[in-house]
Amino acid sequence: MAIKVMIVDDSAVVRQVMQETLSKAADIQIIGTAPDPIFARQKMEREWPDVIVLDIEMPRMDGLTFLRQLMAERPTPVVICSSLTEKGAETTMQALASGALGIITKPSIGVRDFIQDSASDLIQAVRAAAAARLGRIRAAPTANQVPTSAANLAAKRASSEAALHGERMNAPKLTADAILDAPGSGAMIQTTERIVAIGTSTGGTQALEEILTAMGSHSPAIAIVQHMPEKFTSSFAARLNGLSKLEVKEAQNNDRMRPGRALIAPGGKHMLVKRSGAQYYVEVIDGPLVSRHRPSVDVLFRSVAKSAGRNAVGFIMTGMGDDGAHGLKEMHDAGARTFAQDENTCVVFGMPKEAIKLGGVDDIVPLDRIAGLITGYATK
Known part of the structure; x- marks a missing residue:
């Protein structure tokens, strides 16, 4: 059955x-379009969509207000179509906290070419939203705000974003071999310095918030890949930093991994964990898309397998696709303890499911156990 989509x-x-772009996918049916949420709601009363693609800034009612009404009255999968402006970054973070499932960015100029070049991303975002289990979405209170300083980090970047999406649409599906060699067979010496690696995608923004806000300041060092467009990761990290007892920041090259700190890979860059003596740090690099993502969970996990081995623990969480499945198997084979989020608590079970199928998962756990497992790992 086709996915019924409303564009607002x-x-x-x-x-x-x-x-025009979404209609090219055989499994997607556009049931209506609207210039604002008021018109959209009138049309939706006649036929309710499976997925809504929603702008943020509109007349009569803004997209954020409409999203919050939907989540309170009749939860429906929503993909935000947002401009990369200072205000756009701030409100988009609020939209994700309120239950939106993904972000499609758009420039202020050259919109037609941009959307056409971004066809693959847009279609995949709609499919991921349609597959989501909205019962797992926990809408944030409307008072939650993104720090203004975080929003100020976002700026327009239409040309580079269009290039990224065009690259993703046309690129072959590369493995982590495109970035770094596979781990060797030698066993890693166990040390007292231990690290955690987390990979997630659709549904991950709220899952990460639940985990990090449940942890104290004495957690082990954490490296995170959350699939998210460039620039938005800085706002996301700043928001989590304001909510958590941990230091949460968008990773910069050579940032030290240390207890009480969580580093989030920047959108549009790969993040690798490296080792210097008994200490760990991250390397942030350019490179091709891996598993059609940048940052890629597979790249992070492979680097952890190579640099930390049995001194690490890995978690693969909610998300569509298979990014991270092979990397988690490499961590497992290198002696790391590995976990997958269970189907019942995932918004989308794709990434954990693929990791389980490959045999790289030691245990399958619900979301509400992950914070405790990470905290307990620091004391072992």
Whole structure:
């Protein structure tokens, strides 16, 4: 059965091009478009969509208010179509906290070409949203705000984003071999310095919030890949830093991994864990898409397998696709303890399911156990 989609955007050009683009997928049916949420709601009363692609800034009612109403009254999968502006970064983070499942970015100019170049990303975002289990979404209180300083880090970058999406659409599906060699067979010496690696995608923003806010300041060092567009990761990290007792930051090259700190891979970059003596740090690099993502969970996990081995623990969490499955198996084979989030608590069970199928998972656990497992790992 086709996925029924409603497009809500005040730009007639965006509505037209997005409808043309999504309609090319055989499993997607556009049941309507609207210039604002008021018109959208009238149409939706006649036929309710499976997925809504929603702009943020619109007349009469903004997208964030509409999203919060939907999640309170009739939860429906929503993909945010956001401009990369300072205000856009701030409100998009609030939208994710309120239950939106993904972000599609758009420039202020060249929208038609951009959306056409981004066809693969847009279609995949809609499919992931349609597959989501909204019962696992916990809408944040409306008072939650993103720090203004975090929002100020975001800026327009239409040309580079368009290039990224065009690359993703046309690129072959590369493995982590494109970034670093596979781990060797030698066993890693156990040390007192231990680290945690987490990989997640659709549904991961709220899952990470639940985990990090449940932890104290004495957690082991944590490296995180959350699939998210460039620039938004800085706002996301700043938001979590304000909510958590941990230091949470967007990773920069050569950042030290230390207890009480969580480093989030920047959007548009790969993040690798490296070892210097008994200490760990991260390397942030450019490179091709791996498993059609940058940052890639497979790249992070392989680097942890090579640099930390049995001194690490890995968690693969909610998300569509298979990024991270092979890397977690490499961590497992290198002696790391490995976990997958269970199906019942995942918004999308794709990534954990693929890791389990490969045989790289030691245990399958619900989301509410993960914070405790990470904290307990620090004391072993």
